[in-house]
Amino acid sequence: MDDYLSEKEQWEYLKTWVRENLLWVVAGVAVGAALLGGYRWWNDHVDRQGVDASIKYQSVVNTFVSDRNKGFVLLGELEHDYPSSPYVDQAKLVAARVYVDSNELDKAAAQLQDVLQRTKDKDLALVARLRLARVQIAQNKADDAIKTLNGTDAGAFAARFHEVRGDAYHLKGDDAAALKEYQAARLGDVAGTVDPQLLDLKIADLPASAGATSKPAAPATAAAAK
Numbered sequence: 001m002d003d004y005l006s007e008k009e010q011w012e013y014l015k016t017w018v019r020e021n022l023l024w025v026v027a028g029v030a031v032g033a034a035l036l037g038g039y040r041w042w043n044d045h046v047d048r049q050g051v052d053a054s055i056k057y058q059s060v061v062n063t064f065v066s067d068r069n070k071g072f073v074l075l076g077e078l079e080h081d082y083p084s085s086p087y088v089d090q091a092k093l094v095a096a097r098v099y100v101d102s103n104e105l106d107k108a109a110a111q112l113q114d115v116l117q118r119t120k121d122k123d124l125a126l127v128a129r130l131r132l133a134r135v136q137i138a139q140n141k142a143d144d145a146i147k148t149l150n151g152t153d154a155g156a157f158a159a160r161f162h163e164v165r166g167d168a169y170h171l172k173g174d175d176a177a178a179l180k181e182y183q184a185a186r187l188g189d190v191a192g193t194v195d196p197q198l199l200d201l202k203i204a205d206l207p208a209s210a211g212a213t214s215k216p217a218a219p220a221t222a223a224a225a226k
Contacts, residue, residue: 052081052082053078053081053082053085053088054087056074056077056081056082056087057088059074060074060078060094061091064094064095064098071095075092078091086119086120086121088118089115089118089121089124089128092112092118093111093112093115093124093127093128095111096109096111096135100135105138105139106139109136109139112131112132112135115128116132123157126154126155129152130149130157130160130164132145133146133149133164133165133168136148137167137168137171140171142172145165145167145168146165146168146169149161149165149168156193159184159185159186159189159191159193160193160194162182163181163185165181166178166180166181166182166185167202170202170206175206175207175210176210178202179210182199182206183203185199186200
């Protein structure tokens, strides 16, 4: 009998608790459903934004081929409509190339600097850094190019960084430093990211005095075997 009364008391307590807290329970369920719905809506929204930005980016690239001025207009629209999209950074790399092709090096450098400031993609930043250094070399700004390349973990791009840094030192007239960089690019290019024949030509083009304090370049057959 005591057990029966205990169960009955528990049941009465439960009914009382439900009556007193029903509103909060319903509200909690409603809030949870709203949060779940909002989360799904946000994911769908982000997915749609990504697709739309991709389509806009492709339009920018295609338009640059046929109508440069309109291409820059579309680039502005892409940046305005999708300011945080990585497609903006990629489009700016394309825009920089368009400026380089027309020898507008200051504008090309500005686009690449903007990518470096914006992008959260490490590899994309390394590509932008390499291209910026090449532009700076074309502008006869060897020290700026070296500064652009230094102090950065180049990762898989290390050999290319060495090569472009070598170009900058060669522009400065520091051929001994250039040789060291070219050799580092030649010997460290395990991923095949640089042109070994072009590197050999660059090394051969250096004055003989450049190798006085440096080890000779690796034979082409040894490097090609890596």
